[in-house]
Amino acid sequence: MTIVEDATSLFSLTLFFQGPMYPGPLRVLAWPTASTVQSTQFTHIYNMRAARLLAACTSGLVLASNCVRLDDHRLFSTADVCERMLPSVFRIVLLDPVTGSYAGVGSGFCIRPDGTSLTAYHVINNSAQLLAKFDNGERCPVQVLRGDEGTDIALIKVTPRPPAKLGSSSALRRGEQVVHFGNTMSSDTVDIDVGYINKIRDDVPSWMRQFVQGDVKKSTSGLTFILTQGSARPGFSGGPLVNMNAEVIGLISRMYIHFDGTVLHHEGASIPIDLVMQVVESLERKGKLEKPYVGISFKSTEEGLALLVVQPGSPAARAGLLVGDLIQEMNGTKMTTQEDFYYVLGYRERVDLKMKVQRGRRVVELVVST
Numbered sequence: 001m002t003i004v005e006d007a008t009s010l011f012s013l014t015l016f017f018q019g020p021m022y023p024g025p026l027r028v029l030a031w032p033t034a035s036t037v038q039s040t041q042f043t044h045i046y047n048m049r050a051a052r053l054l055a056a057c058t059s060g061l062v063l064a065s066n067c068v069r070l071d072d073h074r075l076f077s078t079a080d081v082c083e084r085m086l087p088s089v090f091r092i093v094l095l096d097p098v099t100g101s102y103a104g105v106g107s108g109f110c111i112r113p114d115g116t117s118l119t120a121y122h123v124i125n126n127s128a129q130l131l132a133k134f135d136n137g138e139r140c141p142v143q144v145l146r147g148d149e150g151t152d153i154a155l156i157k158v159t160p161r162p163p164a165k166l167g168s169s170s171a172l173r174r175g176e177q178v179v180h181f182g183n184t185m186s187s188d189t190v191d192i193d194v195g196y197i198n199k200i201r202d203d204v205p206s207w208m209r210q211f212v213q214g215d216v217k218k219s220t221s222g223l224t225f226i227l228t229q230g231s232a233r234p235g236f237s238g239g240p241l242v243n244m245n246a247e248v249i250g251l252i253s254r255m256y257i258h259f260d261g262t263v264l265h266h267e268g269a270s271i272p273i274d275l276v277m278q279v280v281e282s283l284e285r286k287g288k289l290e291k292p293y294v295g296i297s298f299k300s301t302e303e304g305l306a307l308l309v310v311q312p313g314s315p316a317a318r319a320g321l322l323v324g325d326l327i328q329e330m331n332g333t334k335m336t337t338q339e340d341f342y343y344v345l346g347y348r349e350r351v352d353l354k355m356k357v358q359r360g361r362r363v364v365e366l367v368v369s370t
Contacts, residue, residue, distance in 0.1 A: 076246055078194055081179050084246040085109075086135045088164035089190050089239060091183035092119060092142060095129040107182040107190070107239030108132065108142075109248065110161040117161075118276065119238030120253050121147040121154040132158040135190045146283040151223055152253050153271065153279045154238075164240060167247025169226065169272030172200050177244055178228055180252060180268060182236025190239075195230020195268070201343070224343055225269040226250045233266070241270040251276045278347035285349070291342070292351050292370035296321065298341070304328040304358060305335045319368040322359065329356035 076084070088110045093102040106123030110116070117132075124130060130142035140159040147154030180193040201224045226241065226249070234255050241250035250270030282289050295314020298305040305327040310316050327335050330344045331354050345351065353368040 076244055078179060078192075078244075081242055081244060081246045082192055085164060085179075085181055085240065085242055086190060087162045089181045090117075090132040090134045090158065090161075091190060092123055092238065093131050093133055093183075094127055095131055097129060102131065102133075104183045104235050105130070106235060106237045107252070108156060108158070109181070109238075109240045110158065110163050111166065111248075112163050113160055115158045115160045116145070117156050117158055118240075118251055118280070119154050119156055120251065121149050121152045123238045124154050124156060125149070133188075134161075146287060148279060148283060148289045151271065151275075151279050151289065153251065153276055153283075155280060155283060164242075165247050166273055166277070167243055167245060167249045169249045169274045172197055172226065172249065172272075174198065174200055178230075178249070179242045179244075180228070180230055180236055180239065181242065182233075182239035182252060184233050184235050191233075191236075193230045193233075193236070193266075195228045195266075197226060198229045198267075199227035201226070201272075224272065224275065224339075225253065226272055228268040228270065230266055230268065236268070241268070249273050275346065282347050282349065289347065290349070291347060292345055292349060294345070294353070294368060294370060298327070298338075300337050301326070302336060305338075305341060315368050315370050319355075319366050320364075321355075321357070321366070321368065324359075326358040327355055328358055328363075330354065 090108055090110075091104055092106045092108050094105050095102055105127060106119060108117045108119035108123070111118055124142070124144050124147065130144075131139050132142050133139045138159075143157040145155040145157055174197055176197045178195055178197060180195060181190055182193075184191045228241065236252050236255050239252045240248040241252055243249050250273055252268060252270045254269045255266065279289060293315065295311035295316040296307055297309035298307050300306075303326060307321060307323050307325045307327070310321050310323055327341075329335060330341065333340060333344050335341060335344075344353070349370070351370050353370070355366055355368060357364050357366065
């Protein structure tokens with residue numbers, strides 16, 4: 001490893017590694033927070049892969065909380081994330097036709113240039129006089145397009161806006177920093193809250209089952225949540241959960257505040273954006289939500305899903321599944337509960353399910369195409 005310092009205190013570090021994982025030299029450019037060349041604490045880092053290797057090799061700590069750029073993939077500061085997101089986010093308020101006053105009911109965000117937007121279903125359910133109020137003071141009526149109560153996802157339309165950039169929820173990490181955007185009911189602007197991911201996948205949080213029973217369908221819906229910690233409040237429902245690349249990774253469904261006698265806790269449950277867009281595709285294509293048909297009934301065991309029924313002529317039967325088979329794995333996910341099955345199944349009309357099945361003493365692999 002070589003280290004070169006110039007008059008501007010810009011470090012240029014070229015790291016050389018051998019082996020298939022490191023095909024060539026990796027270059028780091030960084031401004032140090034300390035004046036000594038030995039410092040490995042940086043506020044700006046270019047090529048984060050190399051920086052992580054540098055930290056590992058020097059037993060140092062690389063700090064990139066201010067701003068990081070990963071070649072073509074950026075991690076922004078919180079201010080940068082807000083600057084990119086706020087034009088797409090809005091507060092949803094209910095107009096009182098008698099008094100003319102407004103009451104905040106939730107939030108939403110635009111996903112297409114024509115104004116097509118997302119919010120939580122419970123925000124717009126049974127509400128007629130709804131307005132969208134943007135951070136710059138603009139307002140417009142909210143048109144409800146379609147929605148599904150079971151998943152708490154709704155499509156609405158506002159005036160054309162810059163759409164938010166949608167990311168993916170497939171590679172989230174626990175502890176990842178996120179930003180919540182929403183409406184605190186009484187505020188005149190969109191509010192923000194910085195938090196972190198506490199749990200990547202939860203079928204239905206215990207506090208949600210306790211406080212909104214009957215409002216959330218469990219298990220067979222395949223609904224899962226990203227659980228976050230922060231200080232977001234009620235009214236953020238329907239707003240976006242955003243990563244530090246300024247990409248939407250979830251739709252905020254519920255916020256929960258509780259006091260344990262010592263600390264006031266703020267917890268959030270957001271629907272992963274990959275699942276949200278599957279639901280949107282189904283709603284736009286059919287006008288309602290339908291899960292893919294597989295044609296099996298099963299019992300959950302610790303070893304896998306034991307097949308009790310395989311419907312004749314079904315996708316499962318065509319793929320060669322038999323009564324008595326034990327599904328151990330599906331699309332790389334271990335199968336032990338019905339929640340596991342419906343989570344992987346998702347809401348796509350056409351999906352290939354790669355299964356690892358225990359059949360007697362043999363393990364067979366097959367693909368069920370819906």
